[in-house]
Amino acid sequence: MNDGERYATVSGPRQLRWAEDAPVDLPAPDGVVVDITYTGICGTDVHGWTDGHMLPPAVFGHEWTGTIRAVGDGVTGLAVGQRVVGGVGPACGRCRQCVAGHARQCDTVFAEANGVDAAAPAHGAFATRVRVAARRVLPVPDGITDVEAALVEPATVTFHAVRRVGMELGSVAVVQGAGPIGLLTAQHARNAGAGRIIVSEPSEARRAAAQRLGFTDVVAPDGLAPLLQDVTGGLGADVLFECAGVASLLQPSAELVRRGGVLALLGFPLTPSTVSYGDWQSRELTVIGSLAYNHEDFVGTMRAIAQGRIDVAALHTGTIGLSDLDGMLAELDSGRSTHAKVLVDPRA
Numbered sequence: 001m002n003d004g005e006r007y008a009t010v011s012g013p014r015q016l017r018w019a020e021d022a023p024v025d026l027p028a029p030d031g032v033v034v035d036i037t038y039t040g041i042c043g044t045d046v047h048g049w050t051d052g053h054m055l056p057p058a059v060f061g062h063e064w065t066g067t068i069r070a071v072g073d074g075v076t077g078l079a080v081g082q083r084v085v086g087g088v089g090p091a092c093g094r095c096r097q098c099v100a101g102h103a104r105q106c107d108t109v110f111a112e113a114n115g116v117d118a119a120a121p122a123h124g125a126f127a128t129r130v131r132v133a134a135r136r137v138l139p140v141p142d143g144i145t146d147v148e149a150a151l152v153e154p155a156t157v158t159f160h161a162v163r164r165v166g167m168e169l170g171s172v173a174v175v176q177g178a179g180p181i182g183l184l185t186a187q188h189a190r191n192a193g194a195g196r197i198i199v200s201e202p203s204e205a206r207r208a209a210a211q212r213l214g215f216t217d218v219v220a221p222d223g224l225a226p227l228l229q230d231v232t233g234g235l236g237a238d239v240l241f242e243c244a245g246v247a248s249l250l251q252p253s254a255e256l257v258r259r260g261g262v263l264a265l266l267g268f269p270l271t272p273s274t275v276s277y278g279d280w281q282s283r284e285l286t287v288i289g290s291l292a293y294n295h296e297d298f299v300g301t302m303r304a305i306a307q308g309r310i311d312v313a314a315l316h317t318g319t320i321g322l323s324d325l326d327g328m329l330a331e332l333d334s335g336r337s338t339h340a341k342v343l344v345d346p347r348a
Contacts, residue, residue: 006346007127008325010060013052016326019123029074031119032134034066034084038150038319038343039125041328043179043245047270049329058115061124061344062086065140065149075134082139085152086125087298088112089135104294112136113292126325128346138298143306150343151312156301158184161266161290162192163297167239170195174228174237176253177244178206178218180315180341181266185241186215187310194239196231200224205338213311228256241266247273259283266290315341321348 004020011017027033040063048055068082078084088109091098095107111117112135115124119133140149158181167173173194175186178201186197198217199210210218219227228237236258242249245267251274254263263285280287304310317339320328325344331337 005127005129006322007123007129008061008322009057009123010049010052010055014050014330015052016049025070027070027072027075027131028119028133029072030134031072031131032068032075032078032084032137033070033129033131034064034086034137035069035129036064036066036125036127036346037083037146038345039064039127040150040154041325041332041342041344042154043181043332044268045126046329046332050333056115056120057123058120059124061126062115063150063153064125064130065146065152066125066130068137069129072134078134078137078139083146083149084137084139085149085298085302086130086132086136087138087153087156088293088295089133090295106294109294110292126322126344126346128322138295138302141302141306144302145313147316147343148305148312151315151341152298152301152305154180154341155184155188155305155310155312156293156297157181157290158188158266159301159304160293160297161185161241161264161288162188163300164288164290165192165239165241165262165264167192167194167262169193171238172196172198172228172232174198174200174224174240174256176200176224176240176242176249177267178203178210179243182206182241182243183210183213183315183340184310184312185243185266186210187213188304189239189241190214191304191309198224198227198231198237206340209314209340213314225256232258237261239264243267245269247271251275251279254280254285254287257283257285260285262286262288264288264290316343318342319345319348322346 006020091103091106092108097105239262247269
């Protein structure tokens with residue numbers, strides 16, 4: 001491969017457009033150029049590829065790590081050769097949310113997380129190189145491997161969700177779905193002090209992955225209600241983390257939560273859901289939606305990885321080259337893949 005910049009974008013339903021530009025090392029004054037080491041394939045990437053138009057260009061390939069190639073003249077605290085992950089900047093202090101005192105809901109950070117801010121890169125990191133604003137990269141601690149760094153972003157999504165819930169110590173928590181998001185959520189919930197964690201997952205391979213991570217209460221969906229009945233004496237879960245993103249599961253999931261408990265929504269359904277408003281109201285459920293993350297969530301996640309408090313490398317089940325991306329997206333969309341998290345190595 002020459003030193004040009006090669007990258008993939010979605011051009012239509014199940015279609016990729018490949019482009020190769022001449023190498024340009026000059027970043028914006030407040031930006032950096034990063035050589036990509038690995039990019040993780042996310043369920044969002046798969047949905048965006050199958051749909052053909054739902055994702056902003058910067059989001060297709062948003063789980064990435066790399067090495068800084070060039071630094072803009074106005075950038076401080078970053079250096080050429082430094083390992084970084086893609087993320088979001090600190091609260092801006094200027095948007096309506098920040099000015100109103102709601103810095104955790106900063107509009108600038110939310111736009112960055114969704115790839116729609118004014119400085120969003122022209123394409124994501126299914127690429128050999130990306131140019132991004134310096135505020136969007138975070139240095140990788142020495143104790144984190146490149147593979148672990150490539151998994152920081154999904155681990156941060158789940159860190160953010162568990163942090164938002166703020167569960168009480170000793171809580172009975174249910175994690176519904178044991179894909180990458182569910183397995184990471186379960187680990188963060190364990191760190192957050194859950195007293196007992198039940199993982200529900202239809203796939204035998206994913207149930208085995210949960211057990212390898214040290215979770216013992218791992219069941220198929222039809223075994224969840226009986227086990228929860230036994231564990232809680234019929235009371236229900238203190239917290240249920242819905243990580244499957246299946247619209248039809250929303251009301252049945254809520255019914256597994258005790259009166260006054262918490263339903264936390266991480267999975268993102270692509271179709272409307274039907275729920276019982278009266279049920280949620282009469283049982284005084286707290287429903288917490290979670291999307292993306294804040295800058296401080298990245299910092300906390302990398303600390304947890306560096307200290308061995310969560311195992312992200314266990315989710316890595318394969319590495320492919322850029323030229324294999326189309327085929328892997330099709331495999332992951334088929335529902336028959338045994339992969340958990342696949343990384344793309346643009347050097348392969």
